[in-house]
Amino acid sequence: MAKIVQQKEASVEEKLRALYDLQLIDSRLDEIRNTRGELPLEVEDLSDDVVQMETRISKIDEEIAELDAEIKLKKEAIKNSEALMKKYTKQQDNVRNNREFDSLSKEVEYQELEIQLSEKRIKEFGAKIDHKNQVKEEATSKLDGMKNHLGHKKSELDAIVKETEKEEEFLLKKSEEFSLALDERLLNAYKRIRSNVKNGLAVVPVHRDASVGSFFTIPPQRQMDIAQRKKIISDEHSGRILVDGELAQEEKEKIEALLKG
Numbered sequence: 001m002a003k004i005v006q007q008k009e010a011s012v013e014e015k016l017r018a019l020y021d022l023q024l025i026d027s028r029l030d031e032i033r034n035t036r037g038e039l040p041l042e043v044e045d046l047s048d049d050v051v052q053m054e055t056r057i058s059k060i061d062e063e064i065a066e067l068d069a070e071i072k073l074k075k076e077a078i079k080n081s082e083a084l085m086k087k088y089t090k091q092q093d094n095v096r097n098n099r100e101f102d103s104l105s106k107e108v109e110y111q112e113l114e115i116q117l118s119e120k121r122i123k124e125f126g127a128k129i130d131h132k133n134q135v136k137e138e139a140t141s142k143l144d145g146m147k148n149h150l151g152h153k154k155s156e157l158d159a160i161v162k163e164t165e166k167e168e169e170f171l172l173k174k175s176e177e178f179s180l181a182l183d184e185r186l187l188n189a190y191k192r193i194r195s196n197v198k199n200g201l202a203v204v205p206v207h208r209d210a211s212v213g214s215f216f217t218i219p220p221q222r223q224m225d226i227a228q229r230k231k232i233i234s235d236e237h238s239g240r241i242l243v244d245g246e247l248a249q250e251e252k253e254k255i256e257a258l259l260k261g
Contacts, residue, residue: 010181012229012230012231013229014181015182015183015186015232016229016232016243017247017251018178018181018182019182019186019190019203019243020203020205020247020248020251021178021254021255022175022178022182022203023190023201023202023204024251024255025174025178026175027200027201028259029171029172030199030200032164032167032168036157036160036161039156039160043150043153043154046146046149046150046153047150050143050146050147050150053139053143053146054143056139057136057139057143060132060135060139061136063132064129064132064133067125067128067132068129070121071125074121074122074125075118075122077118078114078118081112081114081118082111082115084107084111085108085111085112088107088108088111089108091104167259170259171259174258189241190203190241193240193241196239197238197240199213201240202240203240203242203243204235204240204242204243205242205243205244205248205249206223206226206242206244206245207245209223211238211240214237214238216237218242223244226242226243227244227246229243229244229247
């Protein structure tokens with residue numbers, strides 16, 4: 001009969017070491033991402049601006065095309081009116097009375113008015129096209145400047161990413177490994193604390209009778225409990241998980257050696 005091998009549960013000290021290792025790795029990832037500053041957001045915003053400007057120019061092109069189509073229709077209308085005028089004028093040569101002649105004259109006058117109206121509309125549409133072309137030229141010039149600026153920002157960001165890409169990939173892998181060493185409840189607590197503090201420090205050592213980054217003194221008995229590594233202890237003021245300075249130093253040296261390869 002096969003024996004069932006039970007995985008030994010990690011001790012509190014092992015959990016504390018894994019937590020602090022994870023914190024050191026994640027803090028280094030934070031440093032790398034901070035070197036990029038606002039660049040990723042700038043690149044994203046500039047990209048959105050470029051898309052909006054391209055959409056605006058595309059809309060102007062559509063409006064110009066619509067006006068060109070209107071001009072084409074008006075020119076066709078003028079040709080039709082001219083043909084009708086020619087037809088009515090010719091018919092006047094064969095009229096039988098003044099009433100027919102006057103009726104045809106009115107038709108000719110009407111077509112003349114239609115031609116004048118069409119020519120007026122053509123001029124109006126032409127003026128609108130000129131204005132839209134001017135707006136498009138200004139927008140295109142602005143777009144070129146935006147694309148140029150975006151290109152510089154992308155190059156700047158790409159250079160920073162390339163410089164730290166290998167280290168970041170390695171750190172992400174190690175962060176995942178250390179996360180797997182923790183039970184789900186403890187890992188979720190770590191993530192929750194980390195997301196609630198500005199500097200991302202969820203696990204901090206005790207230094208000079210206080211947790212790092214805090215001015216509140218930790219009572220001697222509580223410091224002894226932390227140093228014994230028998231239970232997970234949180235700072236009552238900040239909620240951060242506390243480790244003793246000796247453990248912190250040992251893990252720091254271990255992670256530094258790991259990163260140096």
